[in-house]
Amino acid sequence: MKSKKFLLQENDIPQSWYNIIPDMANKPLPLIHPATKQPLLPEDLYPIFSKAASDQELNTADRWIEIPEEVREMYRIWRPTPLVRATGLEKLLDTPAHIYFKNESVSPVGSHKLNSAIAQAYYCKQEGVTNITTETGAGQWGAALSLAAKHFGLELAVYMVKISFNQKPYRRSMMQTYGAEVISSPSMSTKAGRKIITYNPNYQGSLGTAISEAVELAMSTPNCKYVLGSVLNHVALHQTVIGLEAEKQMEMAGEYPDVVVACFGGGSNFSGLAFPFMRHKLNGDRNGTRFVAAEPASCPKLTRGIFQYDFGDEAGYTPLIPMFTLGHNFQPANIHAGGLRYHGGGAIISQLKHDDLIEAVDIQQLDTFKAATMFARSEGIIPAPESSHAIAATINEAMKCKVSGESKTILFNLSGHGLIDMTAYDRYFANDLTNYEVTAEDIEKTTRDIEKLL
Numbered sequence: 001m002k003s004k005k006f007l008l009q010e011n012d013i014p015q016s017w018y019n020i021i022p023d024m025a026n027k028p029l030p031l032i033h034p035a036t037k038q039p040l041l042p043e044d045l046y047p048i049f050s051k052a053a054s055d056q057e058l059n060t061a062d063r064w065i066e067i068p069e070e071v072r073e074m075y076r077i078w079r080p081t082p083l084v085r086a087t088g089l090e091k092l093l094d095t096p097a098h099i100y101f102k103n104e105s106v107s108p109v110g111s112h113k114l115n116s117a118i119a120q121a122y123y124c125k126q127e128g129v130t131n132i133t134t135e136t137g138a139g140q141w142g143a144a145l146s147l148a149a150k151h152f153g154l155e156l157a158v159y160m161v162k163i164s165f166n167q168k169p170y171r172r173s174m175m176q177t178y179g180a181e182v183i184s185s186p187s188m189s190t191k192a193g194r195k196i197i198t199y200n201p202n203y204q205g206s207l208g209t210a211i212s213e214a215v216e217l218a219m220s221t222p223n224c225k226y227v228l229g230s231v232l233n234h235v236a237l238h239q240t241v242i243g244l245e246a247e248k249q250m251e252m253a254g255e256y257p258d259v260v261v262a263c264f265g266g267g268s269n270f271s272g273l274a275f276p277f278m279r280h281k282l283n284g285d286r287n288g289t290r291f292v293a294a295e296p297a298s299c300p301k302l303t304r305g306i307f308q309y310d311f312g313d314e315a316g317y318t319p320l321i322p323m324f325t326l327g328h329n330f331q332p333a334n335i336h337a338g339g340l341r342y343h344g345g346g347a348i349i350s351q352l353k354h355d356d357l358i359e360a361v362d363i364q365q366l367d368t369f370k371a372a373t374m375f376a377r378s379e380g381i382i383p384a385p386e387s388s389h390a391i392a393a394t395i396n397e398a399m400k401c402k403v404s405g406e407s408k409t410i411l412f413n414l415s416g417h418g419l420i421d422m423t424a425y426d427r428y429f430a431n432d433l434t435n436y437e438v439t440a441e442d443i444e445k446t447t448r449d450i451e452k453l454l
């Protein structure tokens, strides 16, 4: 393990986030108000999100958006994060490819999620909000927001997908340690939760359902806002600190990536790493770079979903989002990469995919754990099951180089570590995990009705 690190200084933390929309030839289609069927205005979002997040969500004009000093101050706790040349993995694979990863697992909560949690909690505090609420799948987003809420003195209620609430007790403990209230979803505390429990008492929950519960709480509680950890444009925006740092670090390494890879749940860590590099492709400076989103075969929205307006949540409380989607009623298998069990991709990503500017691959669960084990044994870091999808896709790319003899430069995002996911590893070693493939009939069933939404 002689991997080489490329480190930046504290004052290299970016001053601004990068908004990709001004650089896109085909802009993302507008979000649509479900009642009026008109393009959404920032004011339509103010009852749910902070005003700053709402304005950022619909900002198509400003390429650079300043990062508030209080947010940069908190980023200094763990940023800039290291860029690492994975020579151990290269050697294990015996590939001519150069493999680099951006290590977002070094944050206090172990994932990239804190980049947006801090920004969103900060804006809520600035605007006089006292309570915030959100959903969490595997618990990564909930843990990040719990830390951020505590720092800015906000009360936080987290709806945690039931399967993870039971399977991943330590992320629940982390949230409680930071002082948040954690509720298993579906719950009896909301209309959306009660409805789904009535129809399906054994329902193990989904991100779509948990979002409905949190949005309902925010809309029915004074001075309470909803905060989302992925999918939306402003979340992708906050995550661009990852790629902006990585750009400088690749320069230090004297290389530029031919392939940029990240796992894909709702798109935040993918966007965060990819968009700053994508801007050089969009302005014609770097035409050759490929961008690869790695998603689970059990929840393949980019590879097998349809490009359509759909709701971001199960109950249909959110605006209509133009997305690659499996349908907002899609119920993903209980894979261990809980953060990737979301039915759609965000508006920007979906447009880029539609325009063939990004590629998507789907990865089987057993392949992700095989890749994770190889990575841990050659680089020393135990990756999150989500991040392992990016590692598996990277290994596939590196093995193609081995066959062709090409020495490509591959950069992937290590979005988080897996130290709180060891139950999943236990089950892998006990041969207790299986692959899940969605059938065409499943997808047909959950996408059939969404065309009628608009």
Ligand SMILES: *Cc1c(COP(=O)(O)O)cnc(C)c1O
Pocket: 111, 112, 113, 140, 141, 229, 230, 231, 263, 264, 265, 266, 267, 268, 269, 270, 339, 340, 384, 386, 387, 415, 416, 417
């Ligand atoms: C939440 C999460 C993801 C998936 O979410 P995206 O918004 O697609 O990035 C990936 N990796 C880790 C470690 C996560 O916590």
